[in-house]
Amino acid sequence: MTVLATPVALARARAAARREGRPWTFYALAGLFIFYVVALYGPMICIYVLSFQDVRGGLVFPMKGMSLHWFVDLFTQVRTGDVKGSFDRSIKLAVLVTAITVVVSFMAGLAFRRRFPGDTAVFYLMIGSLVAPGLVLGIGTGLLFNALGIETSWYTSALGAQLSWILPFGVLVMFAVMSRFNRVWEEAAWDLGASRWQTIWLVIVPIIAPGLIAVGLFGFTLSYDEFARTLQTAGSLNTLPLEIWSMTLNVTSPSLYALGTVTTIISFAIIGASLATIALIQRRRAEGGRPGGHA
Known part of the structure; x- marks a missing residue:
């Protein structure tokens, strides 16, 4: 005979458990987790706080005053270098890498839904660059462009070096997205007379749009923060990670911290916009599936 627990019995059991206390393993794991969080975010928080000092500020605590002085000083290009130009180049390069990654990954996802001769070799060649050291791959890319007579720069050789690292990740993510795609929707579009291009643009792309945003x-983010593969391929003009690295050699003011704060804000803004877009797409889909909603 099964006895159902009453609310009173459950309350008594909880009270007894509280009196007995938690096992020592709980406190050990909690302490380990707290140490991990502090080690991960502590240095970042210190940088953000110290970047808001006034003109008397230094690179260490205690904090001296509070102002936006170092953010203004950051873009004067007198003491800190070409921050504005390197930021502009990094954004343009990241946008270009994102566009190419999304398009090529989407095409690869469509192509690999069916087997074709040599598909295994193509796949392993595609992901082979993931195991190559970034610095070595950057040097090889720079040497290749020099051998071809193409000047190394942030929009040629650096673009190629970054794509050799980022494209495989995009393709692998797209494979996961396409594996969940139900081809019944695609076949239904064909039955209704849609061409293959119409099926791709009006059926497949809207359905996997959150996955495409994730790939983008x-x-x-990988291009915006890339350093090792860009170091030997950017030419005479730095991207933002290279500019930050050079600043560590000659800048001894909180301007370096201010730059870290600005780049973090930009990264979080882009991530937030992407997540908001995905949430909006999912919400519209949910509303379209309700009675009275728009399909």
Whole structure:
């Protein structure tokens, strides 16, 4: 005979559990987690706080005053270098890498839905660059462009070096997205007379749009922060990660911290916009599936 627990019995059991206390493993794991969080976010928080000092500020605590002085000083290009130009180049390069990654990954996802001769070799060649050291791959890319007579720059050789690293990630993400795509919708579009291009643009792309946004976000963030593969391929003009690295050699003011704060805000803004777009798409789909909603 099964005895159902009453609310009173449950309350007594909870009270007894509280009196007994938690096992020591709980406190050990909680302490380990707290240490992990502090080690991960503590240095970042210190940088953000110190970037808001006034003109008397230094690179260490205690904090001296509070102002936006170092954010203004950051873009004067007198003491800190070409921050504005490097930021502009990094954004343009990241947008270009994102566009190419989304398009090529989407095409690869469509192509690999069916087997074709040599597909295994193509797949392993595509992801082979993931195991190559970034610095070595950057040097090889720079040497290749020099051998071809193409000047190394942030929009040629740096673009190629970054794509060799970012494209495989985008393709792997797209494979996961396409594996969940129900081809019944595609076949239904064909039955209704849609061409293959119409099926792709009006059926497949809207359905996998959150996945495409995820691939784009992946490509943008990896390109925006890429250092090793860009170091030997950017030419005479730095991208933002290279500019930050050079600043660590000659800048001894909180301007460096201010730059870290600005780049973090931009990264979070892009991530937030991408997540908001995905949430909006999902909400519209949910509303379209309700009675009275728009399909």
